[in-house]
Amino acid sequence: MTTVLQEKGIEKKAAVQAPVTEKTGQQPVTKPTILDIHDLNIYYADNHAVQHVSFEIPEQSVTALIGPSGCGKSTFLRSVNRMNDLIPISRTKGEMYYEGVNLVADNIDVTALRNEIGMVFQKPNPFPKSIYENITHALKLHGIKKKSLLNQKVEESLKKAALWDEVKDRLHTSALSLSGGQQQRLCIARTLAMDPNVLLLDEPASALDPISTAKIEELINELKENHTIVIVTHNMQQAARVSDKTAFFLNGRLVEYDHTDELFTNPAKKETEDYISGRFG
Numbered sequence: 001m002t003t004v005l006q007e008k009g010i011e012k013k014a015a016v017q018a019p020v021t022e023k024t025g026q027q028p029v030t031k032p033t034i035l036d037i038h039d040l041n042i043y044y045a046d047n048h049a050v051q052h053v054s055f056e057i058p059e060q061s062v063t064a065l066i067g068p069s070g071c072g073k074s075t076f077l078r079s080v081n082r083m084n085d086l087i088p089i090s091r092t093k094g095e096m097y098y099e100g101v102n103l104v105a106d107n108i109d110v111t112a113l114r115n116e117i118g119m120v121f122q123k124p125n126p127f128p129k130s131i132y133e134n135i136t137h138a139l140k141l142h143g144i145k146k147k148s149l150l151n152q153k154v155e156e157s158l159k160k161a162a163l164w165d166e167v168k169d170r171l172h173t174s175a176l177s178l179s180g181g182q183q184q185r186l187c188i189a190r191t192l193a194m195d196p197n198v199l200l201l202d203e204p205a206s207a208l209d210p211i212s213t214a215k216i217e218e219l220i221n222e223l224k225e226n227h228t229i230v231i232v233t234h235n236m237q238q239a240a241r242v243s244d245k246t247a248f249f250l251n252g253r254l255v256e257y258d259h260t261d262e263l264f265t266n267p268a269k270k271e272t273e274d275y276i277s278g279r280f281g
């Protein structure tokens with residue numbers, strides 16, 4: 001069977017069976033794996049930026065990627081929706097299963113993949129168009145023309161991104177007139193309009209003030225009800241606040257991956273302890 005992500009001619013492998021136990025308050029809840037990564041390696045020419053990384057990301061949860069600058073967090077994140085394909089010197093080897101499909105395979109339909117696995121970048125990057133057009137642009141490219149449906153999508157995604165109340169009376173003004181925090185929520189709304197299953201957030205709040213940061217964190221918490229979120233952050237307090245699981249990267253390797261409270265209070269590896277206690281990085 002082929003899926004929407006695959007061009008014709010590839011066998012779909014069995015979906016990952018191993019469940020992952022999540023802690024929510026006192027009650028452990030078992031959540032299935034949505035991304036199963038096996039021996040992933042990413043190179044930029046001779047630079048082996050991500051080295052033999054293997055781990056499983058549970059669905060409808062928040063996974064934080066932490067580690068010092070240059071350790072491969074963003075490179076790993078970009079590999080999940082094949083954004084590294086845009087970097088000619090990058091090469092990826094290994095396996096990353098999503099719905100039983102190896103996303104590293106040559107014949108993945110990357111446009112369909114990027115709709116299903118959306119990405120929001122560090123710096124808010126709205127189009128220099130109206131708020132309304134920022135949301136409808138990709139929908140129109142996908143053939144949605146009916147005004148009532150477009151209106152509905154705009155309202156829905158702005159509500160999901162907790163921006164509707166602030167912009168509903170000025171949908172046709174420029175997105176560039178919004179504050180940085182509002183622009184970032186608009187970028188999240190724009191991604192949500194495509195109904196993604198997974199959201200990749202690359203330091204989404206690092207350019208924002210504390211109030212806007214708190215709003216983004218609140219939003220992440222709400223969105224994980226229906227989405228899987230993978231977030232790169234340099235802010236360890238933020239990782240501790242928003243994530244269920246945390247992966248600590250160092251020099252391209254995944255050093256430790258655990259429930260966030262366990263990793264921060266009782267790290268298994270000395271390198272993790274040194275990093276979270278500020279002894280290096």
Ligand SMILES: Nc1ncnc2c1ncn2[C@@H]1O[C@H](COP(=O)(O)OP(=O)(O)OP(=O)(O)O)[C@@H](O)[C@H]1O
Pocket residue numbers: 044047049067068069070071072073074075076087234
């Ligand atoms: N577009 C690129 N072209 C060439 N090398 C790159 C590119 N992007 C990243 N690298 C290299 O890959 C390695 C990992 O970088 P990456 O940006 O993934 O790290 P990071 O952990 O996300 O860092 P930061 O926290 O500073 O964003 C580094 O050695 C970096 O120089």
